[in-house]
Amino acid sequence: MANNKVLFRIQRFDPEKDEKPHDQDFDIEILPGATILKTLHRIRAEQDPTLALRYSCGSAICGSCAMKINGHALLACKTQVSECVRDGIVRVAPIGNLKILRDLVVDIEPFWESLGKVNPYLMPEGAAPEKERNQTPAQFGSIDPSTTCILCAACYSDCNALEVDSSFVGPASLAKAHRFIFDSRDAGDQQRLREISERTGVWDCTHCGECSTRCPTETKPLERIEEIRVQAMADGHHGNAGARHALGFRETVGKRGLLDENWLALRSVGFFNLPGLISLMPVGLRMMMRGKMPPLIPHSIDKVDEVKKIFARFEELRK
Amino acid sequence: MKYALYTGCVAKGAGRELLDAVNLVCEKLGIELAEMTDAACCGAGVIGEDNPMVADMLNARTFSLAESQGLDIMNICGTCQGVHRKAQRKLDSDPAYKERVNAELKKDTGREYKGNLKIKQIYEVLLQEVGLEKLREQVVRPLQGLKVAPFYGCYALRPPEVNDLKDPDDPDELEGLIEALGATPVDYAERLKCCGFPIMMMNKDNSLKLAGNAVAGAKDAGADVIVTPCPLCHLNLDSYQPQFASKMGRKLGIPILHIPQLVALAMGFSQAELRTKTHVVRPTGALAAI
Numbered sequence: 001m002a003n004n005k006v007l008f009r010i011q012r013f014d015p016e017k018d019e020k021p022h023d024q025d026f027d028i029e030i031l032p033g034a035t036i037l038k039t040l041h042r043i044r045a046e047q048d049p050t051l052a053l054r055y056s057c058g059s060a061i062c063g064s065c066a067m068k069i070n071g072h073a074l075l076a077c078k079t080q081v082s083e084c085v086r087d088g089i090v091r092v093a094p095i096g097n098l099k100i101l102r103d104l105v106v107d108i109e110p111f112w113e114s115l116g117k118v119n120p121y122l123m124p125e126g127a128a129p130e131k132e133r134n135q136t137p138a139q140f141g142s143i144d145p146s147t148t149c150i151l152c153a154a155c156y157s158d159c160n161a162l163e164v165d166s167s168f169v170g171p172a173s174l175a176k177a178h179r180f181i182f183d184s185r186d187a188g189d190q191q192r193l194r195e196i197s198e199r200t201g202v203w204d205c206t207h208c209g210e211c212s213t214r215c216p217t218e219t220k221p222l223e224r225i226e227e228i229r230v231q232a233m234a235d236g237h238h239g240n241a242g243a244r245h246a247l248g249f250r251e252t253v254g255k256r257g258l259l260d261e262n263w264l265a266l267r268s269v270g271f272f273n274l275p276g277l278i279s280l281m282p283v284g285l286r287m288m289m290r291g292k293m294p295p296l297i298p299h300s301i302d303k304v305d306e307v308k309k310i311f312a313r314f315e316e317l318r319k
Numbered sequence: 320m321k322y323a324l325y326t327g328c329v330a331k332g333a334g335r336e337l338l339d340a341v342n343l344v345c346e347k348l349g350i351e352l353a354e355m356t357d358a359a360c361c362g363a364g365v366i367g368e369d370n371p372m373v374a375d376m377l378n379a380r381t382f383s384l385a386e387s388q389g390l391d392i393m394n395i396c397g398t399c400q401g402v403h404r405k406a407q408r409k410l411d412s413d414p415a416y417k418e419r420v421n422a423e424l425k426k427d428t429g430r431e432y433k434g435n436l437k438i439k440q441i442y443e444v445l446l447q448e449v450g451l452e453k454l455r456e457q458v459v460r461p462l463q464g465l466k467v468a469p470f471y472g473c474y475a476l477r478p479p480e481v482n483d484l485k486d487p488d489d490p491d492e493l494e495g496l497i498e499a500l501g502a503t504p505v506d507y508a509e510r511l512k513c514c515g516f517p518i519m520m521m522n523k524d525n526s527l528k529l530a531g532n533a534v535a536g537a538k539d540a541g542a543d544v545i546v547t548p549c550p551l552c553h554l555n556l557d558s559y560q561p562q563f564a565s566k567m568g569r570k571l572g573i574p575i576l577h578i579p580q581l582v583a584l585a586m587g588f589s590q591a592e593l594r595t596k597t598h599v600v601r602p603t604g605a606l607a608a609i
Contacts, residue, residue: 072488086489160513164528203521206529207364208513209477229368241521246369253366253377257359259328268520279523283558287333292558292597294332302357309427310376317372317423 004030006085008043010051011093013100021093021100024048030081036092037065037076040104052103060216063152067104068093073154073214095157097166111153114170118177118196123188139184146179149219155211167200171211171221174202178224181231193232202228203242234318244268254311257301261294320448321351322393322439323385325403327550328360330395333558334550336594340579341395341441343588347457348449352393358384361402363551364474364517376424378406379417379432383424391437393444395579397549400440401474404481407438440475442548442578443483446492451499459587461501462609467581468505468542468573469493470533470556472549473513496578497546500585507540509533514547516555530555531563534571543605546576553577557599574602584609 008028013021026043034042037055044051055065058077065076069084070091084090098106124133155171162168177196180186196202202225211221233246248267252260265284269276287293301307310317330338345352358381360366367374381403385392394400410417411434421431439447445454471493479487490511494504515529534556537545547553557575564571576584580593584606595602 070489160529161518161525163512164532165522165525168525199522204518204525206473206513206515206525207517208473213477213479226368226371230371233369245520246365249360249362249365250369253360253362258331259360259363261328261332265520282562286561286599287558290597290599292333292335292599299331301359306380306428306430307359307377310373310380310424313423313427314370314373317376318370 005088006030006081007089008039009089009091010040010043010103011091012051012103014050015102023091034081035077036067036069036074036079036081036084036090039081040076040092052101052105054105061150063150066095066152066154066157066216068095068157073157075152075154075216078216095153097157097159097162098153108153110166111151111156111170111172114156114173115151115176117169118173118180119188119192120173120176120180122180122183122186123191124185125187133185135184142182142184143179145218145220146175146182146224148217149175149179150217152216154214154216155219155221158210158214160208160210161204161206165200165204168204169196169200169202171205171225172219174205174228175219175221175224177202178228181228189231190235193228193235193237196228197232197237197240197243199240202232203240241268241270244270250311250314252298254308254314255300255304256298257304257307258299260298262296262298320349320444321353321390322444323388323390324352324354325358325361325381325385325392325394325399326354327394327396327399328363329550329554333554334577336597337395337550337553337577337579340577340583340588340593343583343592344441344579344586347583347586348445348453350393350444350449353388353390355381355384355392361399361406363398364402367402367406372420372423375406375409375416375420376427378403379410379420379424380428380430382407382432382436382438383430386433386436387430391439394438394440396551397440397472397475397547398551400438400548401477401481403438405478407436408481410434439483440548442493442496445582446496447483451495454496454582455499458500458585460585460609462581462585463501464608465502465606466505466541466543467497467502468507468537468540468545469497469510470514470537470545470547470552470575471511472547472552475548476511493546493548493578497581500581502581502585505537505540505542507536507542509536514549514552514555516551519555519559526555527559527563527566530559531567531571534560534563534573534575535567535569538571538573542573544574544576544581544602546578546581548578550577560600572600572604574598574600574605576602 056062060078245268248264362374484490497504515526519526
């Protein structure tokens with residue numbers, strides 16, 4: 001058993017005593033098959049009953065026990081200690097992007113508030129039927145992944161966009177929006193798409209991929225974000241920089257096979273957006289001075305006609 | 320060793336110095352390159368969020384072009400690499416979808432993606448095919464004393480299923496490469512984060528904050544330079560550096576190098592040959608000691 005000793009380096013914080021969080025080490029023998037959560041329970045029982053953490057079901061259903069293991073958000077109840085030992089150490093810390101209340105417990109309120117921003121309820125048309133509103137299995141299939149979210153906030157914790165801007169609606173909320181936009185019983189899809197296309201919405205996601213990588217279910221927020229963007233583009237919600245950027249790609253790649261970076265920048269801010277155009281000048285000038293500006297007459301690839309033929313069927317190929 | 324070289328758009332546009340370094344390094348190592356002058360943009364994840372079928376057709380076409388030459392693809396852009404590998408996985412793991420994409424592609428181009436293709440980034444070719452031992456033999460100017468902060472770039476890391484990193488949550492491949500060149504890798508909290516480039520046109524403030532945090536993190540950890548496999552990360556961290564430094568009220572001045580530039584420097588190529596004067600933050604001072 002001595003060989004199974006592991007050092008748990010746990011981030012501690014007592015708001016009444018500590019100015020800032022600090023690490024505390026716990027030596028503990030790891031039982032075969034032990035999860036991080038079970039081991040934390042043992043540390044509380046055998047070494048320090050003051051260690052604060054949030055947990056409930058222990059079965060990856062309630063979503064309470066998300067925490068950072070070796071710097072990345074995971075469910076403590078779903079993660080084997082044996083997978084996490086690095087040089088004999090497992091590092092445990094609270095999830096990110098939320099205020100720490102004590103040890104591994106964070107103030108989860110901003111996460112709930114972000115969910116509230118996407119109208120997380122069905123907005124059906126017409127009066128309620130006598131019985132339930134039915135769906136076919138295929139109709140449910142399109143929202144099946146986004147309904148699996150257990151609201152654990154692992155995605156929220158590791159989201160790079162939220163790290164610099166707490167007003168961003170965040171990956172879990174976008175996955176929740178997806179769950180209603182694509183619900184055959186919901187009549188609010190266009191309103192939802194319009195609202196979500198605005199600032200702090202779907203186009204503010206940086207595409208860093210952390211949300212889907214950390215998600216312990218099949219929700220995979222980034223994939224849902226991509227599907228929302230596809231739908232917003234298809235339904236003509238084009239009055240925002242994200243959509244204009246996508247249109248710029250469509251236009252230049254469809255014409256030349258390659259991206260025309262100069263055109264893309266102008267197209268994204270909008271040709272009649274004077275402040276936006278002026279804001280491009282500093283970087284444009286810097287690049288020009290360094291001989292770094294993309295060619296003013298952009299290249300085309302060889303055999304560009306093949307690519308033009310694909311783009312000529314752009315709308316047909318959406319189906 | 321011969322590859323179909325997929326340059327991507329940036330190495331033909333705002334990051335042309337990258338292509339110079341790639342050509343110098345590959346020639347020195349005896350890696351033959353056939354530039355794919357007929358391959359289209361990978362879509363950078365953007366076309367796929369407008370019309371997934373069109374994005375998959377463009378990439379299936381690129382794959383078929385390499386297959387018809389009997390060559391594997393070498394990418395020199397982290398984003399192109401991530402997008403290509405993701406598209407390849409989508410096609411390979413769903414034969415019915417692959418058949419549909421191929422049927423549409425045939426209508427327009429007469430081409431089809433068969434599925435006999437490896438797609439690697441240049442640094443993966445250096446690590447896996449050339450090998451660190453052979454690379455070390457080519458180092459004539461060890462980058463002794465140079466502290467290098469690797470910035471991996473999102474597309475090289477996530478999703479973990481589409482890269483060859485041993486541990487995508489805590490990779491050490493770039494650190495190994497940096498050490499093989501004689502330099503010292505610098506560990507810092509932002510090395511696996513987003514550079515902010517994908518939202519530069521949608522939310523400039525957030526984009527600049529992400530880039531600023533990355534460069535400041537590397538500087539605070541003692542780095543002389545940052546090195547990245549992705550020319551889009553390079554654009555954000557380099558071209559916008561004066562802007563985010565002034566917003567942060569800090570002097571940063573950390574040069575950003577493309578990986579092939581760092582390799583080429585250790586191989587003895589000069590900064591003039593690598594056209595590092597095109598960088599907004601010129602590395603002259605940081606590289607003076609080597």
